[in-house]
Amino acid sequence: MRTYRSRIAAFTAVTTAALALTLTACDDGTGAAASGAASAASPSASAVEQSGDKDQGGANQSGDEDQGNAGQSGDADQGNVEQNRDADQGKQVVGGTGSATAPLCTTKGLRISAETQDGPPYTHLVLTAKNTSGRTCRMTSFPEIRFLDNARGTVPSVAKSKPATSVVLEPGFAAYAAVRISDGGRKEETETVNDFSVTLPNGTGMAIVQAPGAEGISVDPARWATGYWTQELRNGADEF
Numbered sequence: 419m420r421t422y423r424s425r426i427a428a429f430t431a432v433t434t435a436a437l438a439l440t441l442t443a444c445d446d447g448t449g450a451a452a453s454g455a456a457s458a459a460s461p462s463a464s465a466v467e468q469s470g471d472k473d474q475g476g477a478n479q480s481g482d483e484d485q486g487n488a489g490q491s492g493d494a495d496q497g498n499v500e501q502n503r504d505a506d507q508g509k510q511v512v513g514g515t516g517s518a519t520a521p522l523c524t525t526k527g528l529r530i531s532a533e534t535q536d537g538p539p540y541t542h543l544v545l546t547a548k549n550t551s552g553r554t555c556r557m558t559s560f561p562e563i564r565f566l567d568n569a570r571g572t573v574p575s576v577a578k579s580k581p582a583t584s585v586v587l588e589p590g591f592a593a594y595a596a597v598r599i600s601d602g603g604r605k606e607e608t609e610t611v612n613d614f615s616v617t618l619p620n621g622t623g624m625a626i627v628q629a630p631g632a633e634g635i636s637v638d639p640a641r642w643a644t645g646y647w648t649q650e651l652r653n654g655a656d657e658f
Contacts, residue, residue, distance in 0.1 A: 520554045520555055520556045520586050521553075521555055521556065522555060522556050522557075522558065522618075522620055522622050523547070523549065523551070523555035523556060523557050523587060523618065523622065524551075524555075524618065524622040524623045525616075525618055525622065525623030525624060525625040526551075526623060527549060527550060527551025527552075527553070527555060528547045528548060528549060528550060528551070528625070529547070529548045529550050530545060530546065530547045530548075530616055530625050530627050531545070531546050531548075531627065531628075532544070532545055532546075532597075532627050532628070532629060532630055533546070533630050534630050534631065534635070535596070539600070539602035539636075540599070540600075540602070540635065540636075541598060541599060541600050541601060541602045542596060542597060542598050542599065543596075543597040543599055543630070543635070544594060544595070544596060544597070544651065545561055545594065545595040545596075545597060545616065545627070546592050546593075546594055547561075547587075547592060547593045547594075547595075547647065548590070548591070548592040549587040549588065549589055549590060549591055549592065550589075550590075551589065552589050553589060554586060554587065554588050554589065555586070555587055556584045556585065556586050556587070557584060557585040557586075557587060557593040557618075557647040558584040558585075558619060558620070558647070559575075559619045559646065559647070560575040560579075560580075560595060560644055560645065560646040560647060561595050561597075561616045561617070561618070561644055561647065562616065562617040562618070562619070563597065563614060563615070563616055563617075563642075563644055564614060564615045564617075565599075565609075565611045565614045565637045565639075565642065566609060566611070566637070566639070570639055573597065573642045573643060573644045574642075574643055574644070575643070575644055575645070575646065576643050576644065576645050576646075576658045578655055578658070579596065579645035579646045579648070579652075579655045579656050579658070580646045581646060581647075581648050581649070584647075585647050585648060585649050593647040593648065593649065594647070594648055594649075594650060594651050595644060595645050595646065595647050595648070596644070596645040596651055596656040596657075596658075597642070597643070597644045597645070598641060598642055598643045598644075598658060599635055599636070599637045599638065599641075599642050600636055600637060600638040600641050600642070601638065601641050606638045606640075606641070607638060607640070608636035608637060608638045609636070609637055609638075609639075610633070610634045610635070610636055610637075611629050611634050611635050611636075611637050612628075612629050612634040613626055613627060613628050613629055614626075614627055614629065615627070643658060645658070
């Protein structure tokens with residue numbers, strides 16, 4: 419009987435000791451490892467989250483800067499285009515000005531006509547020389563006009579009407595010259611002219627121009643004078 423109890427006590431002691439060792443092993447091994455893994459995992463996850471936030475913030479900031487730079491570049495390009503367009507439009511609006519190296523106009527590429535200016539008695543003409551050549555050309559000096567025979571000479575020019583630069587005509591544009599033919603006085607010694615010649619300088623041709631009106635015009639050799647070719651008639655400079 420004693421032997422049986424001793425065996426049971428020994429078995430119980432061994433079992434208790436084994437169970438204690440098992441629990442100790444679990445606490446020191448598995449539990450500690452799990453706790454350590456959890457502790458190690460937490461900083462890594464936090465670092466990843468912080469890195470992601472920084473990367474996302476940097477990307478957003480870079481995107482904003484790129485978008486701003488693109489907007490500024492687009493505005494600058496648009497401004498340059500508008501300035502260039504404005505500049506081109508300004509050149510087109512001027513029309514009658516251009517390169518000073520353009521060839522001289524010739525009477526073959528011009529249509530020259532005359533109209534009376536002011537009311538009766540008509541004292542002035544306006545000569546119009548329209549460029550019909552299809553190319554740009556230059557009008558220089560003044561028209562050399564002969565109203566009567568060669569013995570009467572050419573009509574003298576008025577220096578104050580001379581423009582600062584020669585007139586450059588694009589196709590379809592015209593140059594003008596004011597011409598005084600008389601003073602309109604009753605006692606003037608005038609002669610009637612139905613047509614007259616206009617010669618351009620530098621050997622660029624001569625044209626016969628029809629005088630306005632069915633009865634022609636009355637000219638006074640003592641009073642006639644002509645202005646220079648200009649892009650437009652100018653008050654003051656062309657009043658003589």
